[in-house]
Amino acid sequence: MxxxxxxxxxxxxxxxxxxxxxxxxxxxxxxxxxxxxxxxxxxxxxxxxxxxxxxxxxxxxxxxxxxxxxxxxxxxxxxxxxxxxxxxxxxxSNARFFEVIEEVMQKGTHYGESNLGQGQRVQVEFVSANPTGPLHVGHGRGAAYGDSLSRLLKLTGHDVHKEYYVNDAGRQMNILAASVWLRYLELSGESFTFPSNGYKGTYVNEISEALKQRVNRKYFVTASDVFRDIPADEPAGGDKEAHIDALVNRCRSLLGPEGYLDVFDAGLNSILDDIRDDLESFGITYHEWFSEKSLAPRIQSALTVLKDNGHLYEQDGATWFRSTTFGDDKDRVVIRENGEFTYFASDIAYHHDKFQRGFDRVINIWGADHHGYIPRVKAALTALNLDAAKLDVKLVQFAILYRGETRVQMSTRSGSFVTLRELRDEVGNDAARFFYVTRKTEQHMDFDLDLAKSESKDNPVYYIQYAHARICSMLRKLQESEGRLPDAVDPASYARQLTDEAEKTICAMLARYPEVINTAAGNLEPHQITHYLKELAGIFHSYYNSQKVLVEDASLRTARVRLSLATRQVLANGLNLIGVTAPDVM
RNA sequence: GCGCUCGUAGCUCAGCUGGAUAGAGCAUCGGCCUUCUAAGCCGAGGGUCGUAGGUUCGAGUCCUACCGAGCGCGCCA
Missing domain, CATH: 3.30.1360.70 (Arginyl tRNA synthetase N-terminal domain)
Structure with missing residues (x-):
């Protein structure tokens, strides 16, 4: 139109x-x-x-x-x-409005598809939480957003590659391994003060328990041997970082390379399995789980490119990347004085790899606290002679959690946090996904858990699902009495029969759907779909209350039923896009 | 101090990339079930779009400066 x-x-x-x-x-x-x-x-x-x-x-x-x-x-x-x-x-002209009914019916689940992306290869990297514990509600927002965005891009003609970057290397993972081992020692009868900076969640105990079952006392060492000459922890007047680092080193030396790797993998694999399972239950699957560890051999080669391009220099015993050349606030260390690569060095190699894989566009979905990394990553790409404009970083603001009036403190380390799984169990996948994606990512979001949990009745997702279920119910009734649903009729007939203003409004709304999809995809804003669906459900509910669909007059009934069928189709298409079910019965 | 993301109804948020009289949902108040699902519908009240300038035919939207919120500014990840 x-x-x-x-x-x-x-x-x-x-x-x-x-x-x-x-x-x-x-x-x-x-x-x-x-x-x-x-x-x-x-x-x-x-x-x-x-x-x-x-x-x-x-x-x-x-x-x-x-x-x-x-x-x-x-x-x-x-x-x-x-x-x-x-x-x-x-x-x-009036007739024009009603053509959309049969267009929707003809295209079915394909209604809304477009060729906006023209087959462009797009990589979407999202969640990528450190595998040091279960996903919490903060990750949920990035998960719901990233997946809905991916579905949206796929629908609009992009070749989408969903990826999770697994931070399976680095200090935090070593602390996890040490934590698993220390809990294992406790289970084996040793007693000591658990490090304040260790991972204290109960999931660590479970991993240690499984480890104990498998290896029995193979990795046993007495507590006095473990803690001998270890600098004091913070509560004892020392430095908690020095304390935990010393424990990690002790763990490594006492277990030996093989034993340490076994304990390390026990933690990593268990948590990664849990994360994968959690996301899958949330309706999210990936094309690739990219291991940071696997990147190790390629870090040096990425840095070599930077060096050859003249963007590296030595200072204070460390190797620096001159990112200020490309607009960053300050230069960044890539190789520490102790010879280890920084996390940023891995990131350079990772993005180098992403671009070498030939994506036309790379979308990173990061927590808002990582915004400071954008300039340096873009700087690195430019310095590698790659087109930084192909990289799009979407920042997802954290949800500020409340339990009633009190703010919930979230820290993975302390173990006091609300997991994504807990949230899903309480409010359901549909409500959680809808809720997460219903506001734009840059917007801060107050999330009262008590309200969300008790909200099931007021949650807007039910409003939309109810519209879908209502139509299904009506159609069931017609099936029973007529034995079949009406076939398509001439569009001119719709114009004659559907004289109610609301019917025209619904059609205009249905016709707008493909445009909403394209705008949402173009702006990377799946929230536009949720708002569209609320509006469509709204005008349908209103129409439903004012006009009876299953009337005696067969021509009028057919027109109204076809209109309802088309509405149901669009509701289902839209809900599917954000990973929410479209129930036939409620 | 510098940077990033924001500031829209009592609350939570939209506002179609600069358009005509700024919209929903909660919450409050008043109506609607002998009729296709009341998880619904209809109506009412509620706003100096953080503040002040600027850009033009036209600004919630763009630019500048302030005010306020959150986050970031490591040889941590």
């Missing part, structure tokens, strides 16, 4: 240019047409005349007049009006 209006304006514009009434320069102008908010202004409106004012050298209303006169007649357009400061308002 919108397209006919655009075509007509384009034609008028071109004609005026060839007639010499408008300068050549305006030919490249993109024509803006929008749906009117107020139907007194017609169905669609364009601001074209006002944009042209300056270059045409005429007042806007006069430009509008010229455009209107140049327009050839179009069967889809019933009336054109000039209004306000110079808007051109289009009134479409």
């Amino acid at each position: 919108k397209q006919s209006v655009e075509e007509r304006l384009r034609q008028a514009l071109d004609d005026l240019i060839s007639a010499g009434k408008l300068p050549e320069s305006v030919a490249s102008l993109t024509i803006q047409v929008e749906e009117t908010r107020d139907k007194q202004h017609g169905d669609f409106a364009s601001n074209l005349a006002m944009i042209l004012t300056k270059q045409a050298g005429m007042p806007p209303r006069q430009v509008a007049q010229a455009l209107t006169e140049a327009m050839k007649p179009d069967p889809a357009i019933e009336k054109v009006e000039i209004a306000g400061p110079g808007f051109i308002n289009f009134f479409l």
Whole structure:
């Protein structure tokens, strides 16, 4: 519908240019047409005349007049009006609105698809939480967003590759391994003060328990041997970092390379399995789980490229990347004085690898606390002679958790946190996914757990699902009485039968769906879909209350049933896009 | 101090990339079930869009400066 209006304006514009009434320069102008908010202004409106004012050298209303006169007649357009400061308002022919019903029915689950992405290869990396503990509710938002975005991109013609970057190397993982081992020693009868900076969650005990079952006393060492000459922990007046690092080193030396790796993997694999299982239950699967450890051999080669390009230098015994050349606040260390690579060095190698894999576009979904990394990662890409513009980093603000009035402190280390699994168990997958994705990512979000848990009744997701279930229920009733659902009829019949204003509104809404999808995909904003669905469900509920669908008159009934079928289809398509089920019965 | 993300109804949030009189949902108040699911519908009240300037035909949207919130500014990950 919108397209006919655009075509007509384009034609008028071109004609005026060839007639010499408008300068050549305006030919490249993109024509803006929008749906009117107020139907007194017609169905669609364009601001074209006002944009042209300056270059045409005429007042806007006069430009509008010229455009209107140049327009050839179009069967889809019933009336054109000039209004306000110079808007051109289009009134479409009635029959046009109802064509969408059969279009939706014909395309079914494919309705809304587009070729916006033109087969572009897009990588979406999301969640990528450290495998040092179960996912918590903060990760849930990135998970729901990343997955919905991926579905959206796939639907709009992108070749999507979903990836989880597993931080299975580094200090935190070593602390986890040490924590597992220490709990194992406790289970084996030793007693000591657990390090304040160790991982204290109960899941660690479970891993240690399983380890004990498997290896029995193979890794046993007495507590006095473990803690001999270890610097004091913070509660004892020492430094907690030094304390835990010393324990990690002691763990390594006492267990030997093989034993240490066994304990390390016990922790890593158990937690990774748990995360994978958690996400799968949440409706999220990945194409690839990319191991940071596997990157080790390639870190040096990435740094070599930087070095060859002249962007590395030595200072204070460390190797630095001159990221300030590319707009970063300060230069960054890539190889520490002790010879170890920094986390950033891995990140350079990872992004180097991503780009070498040939993606046209790379989307990183990060927690908002990582925003400071964007300049340095982009700097690294540029320094590697790669196109940093292909990298898009979306920051997801953390949800601030409340339990009633009190704020919930979240720390993976202390073990006092709400897991994603707990949230899913309490509010359900549908509510959780919908809730997470219903606001835009940059927006802070207050999340009252008590409210969310008790909210099941008020949660907007039910409102939409209910609309879907209602239609299903109605159709079941018709199946019973008629034995079948009506087939397609001539669009002209819809125009004759569907005279209620609400019916036209619903059709206009259905017709807008593909555009909503494209805008949402283009802006990486799946939240637009949830708002669209709420609106569609709303007008349908309202219609349902004012008009009976299953009326005696067969022609009218058929038209209304087909309209309902189309609405159901779009609701289902939209819900599926955000990973929410569309139930037949509620 | 510098940087990033924000500031819209009592609360939680939209606002279609600059358009016509700023919208929903909760919450509050008043109505609607002998009729396809009341998990629903209809109506009412509620706003200096953080503040002040600027850009233009036109600003919640763009630019600048302040105010306020959250986060970041390690040879941590």
